[in-house]
Amino acid sequence: MGNNFLIWILIFCMFYTVSGEGCSLILKPSRIVVGFGESVTVNCEATRPVRVLGWESAISAVHTQEDRSVQWKVDSLIDWIEEPICYGVFFTAPRQCEEKLNLVLYKSPDSISIRQTNHTGPMVEGKEYQLLCEVQNIAPVQYLTLRWYRGQTEVYQHSFSDLTSSSPVQVSSTLVITPTKAENDADYKCVAELELGPEGPQPPPTLASEPLTVSIYFPPTFLSPETEVVDFTAGAEITFNCTATGNPEPVYSWQSSHLTEEQMKAEPVFTSSSLLPGTYTCTASNMLEKKSKQFIIKEKIKGV
Numbered sequence: 155m156g157n158n159f160l161i162w163i164l165i166f167c168m169f170y171t172v173s174g175e176g177c178s179l180i181l182k183p184s185r186i187v188v189g190f191g192e193s194v195t196v197n198c199e200a201t202r203p204v205r206v207l208g209w210e211s212a213i214s215a216v217h218t219q220e221d222r223s224v225q226w227k228v229d230s231l232i233d234w235i236e237e238p239i240c241y242g243v244f245f246t247a248p249r250q251c252e253e254k255l256n257l258v259l260y261k262s263p264d265s266i267s268i269r270q271t272n273h274t275g276p277m278v279e280g281k282e283y284q285l286l287c288e289v290q291n292i293a294p295v296q297y298l299t300l301r302w303y304r305g306q307t308e309v310y311q312h313s314f315s316d317l318t319s320s321s322p323v324q325v326s327s328t329l330v331i332t333p334t335k336a337e338n339d340a341d342y343k344c345v346a347e348l349e350l351g352p353e354g355p356q357p358p359p360t361l362a363s364e365p366l367t368v369s370i371y372f373p374p375t376f377l378s379p380e381t382e383v384v385d386f387t388a389g390a391e392i393t394f395n396c397t398a399t400g401n402p403e404p405v406y407s408w409q410s411s412h413l414t415e416e417q418m419k420a421e422p423v424f425t426s427s428s429l430l431p432g433t434y435t436c437t438a439s440n441m442l443e444k445k446s447k448q449f450i451i452k453e454k455i456k457g458v
């Protein structure tokens with residue numbers, strides 16, 4: 155009989171340890187965002203007479219039997235502790251209740267860096283490459299967003315909201331790129347941003363990597379690859395322009411049965427007033443490819 159009575163008391167107490175709605179405790183503020191090493195102060199207030207009121211926490215635990223309010227205070231928060239709980243033991247039902255403080259202790263990353271993973275040196279147009287962004291010692295990682303930029307353009311965004319860790323961690327993000335020649339000399343960078351909500355610092359703390367400049371190799375490309383035909387006029391100056399874009403910079407050579415060795419010199423633009431009718435072939439080449447373009451001097455047909 156006596157034992158049963160105690161069990162009923164126990165069950166009664168279990169059911170009446172409530173939190174949230176119905177709990178007569180108010181935390182001010184109810185959510186707090188604290189930078190690593192900063193001070194923190196939170197008040198817990200009882201809205202009706204209370205026997206004991208206190209904070210349960212790994213650091214700065216405190217309780218009172220006199221007041222309707224108790225303060226949790228840390229001068230410099232550097233411990234990755236569990237969220238502190240305010241508890242109250244009341245004279246009337248519900249006899250006991252508790253409120254958990256929504257505490258976010260954050261730390262900006264020690265460093266952020268970007269590099270190519272499986273390759274060094276220039277990239278080749280149209281091939282696939284991986285860039286890796288590494289972030290050291292950030293907390294809490296679930297509030298982190300890593301943004302990838304090419305120049306000023308955001309190209310990818312990596313969220314870590316599926317992770318849970320209150321203490322600092324190292325994370326990384328991989329970007330797979332297939333560069334085009336237009337992206338030669340583009341700067342890539344990644345930026346870590348901690349979005350801690352309205353209670354957090356505004357604007358959110360960010361840290362950017364040094365830019366990584368990527369060189370993109372691409373084959374020689376003529377602006378107009380079509381064969382150019384000019385009419386022959388004795389003594390007139392003729393200019394052939396074989397300029398091509400390419401990376402590395404193309405080197406040029408000219409071939410024709412009419413050209414002397416001196417005239418075959420490696421210039422993209424060829425000017426002469428003593429050229430004979432015939433075909434002149436220019437070759438632009440770099441380590442990737444060799445491209446040719448033809449220039450034809452056509453003899454005027456007499457009588458036309």
Ligand SMILES: *[C@@H]1O[C@H](CO)[C@@H](O)[C@H](O)[C@H]1NC(C)=O
Pocket residue numbers: 272273282283284
């Ligand atoms: C780099 O890795 C990616 C993905 O694993 C692969 O597709 C690509 O061919 C690699 N690039 C080089 C240059 O090895």
Ligand SMILES: *[C@@H]1O[C@H](CO)[C@@H](O)[C@H](O)[C@H]1NC(C)=O
Pocket residue numbers: 377395396397423
């Ligand atoms: C040759 O062509 C290129 C581009 O096609 C142009 O930039 C350059 O000015 C031209 N050179 C001459 C001498 O016409």
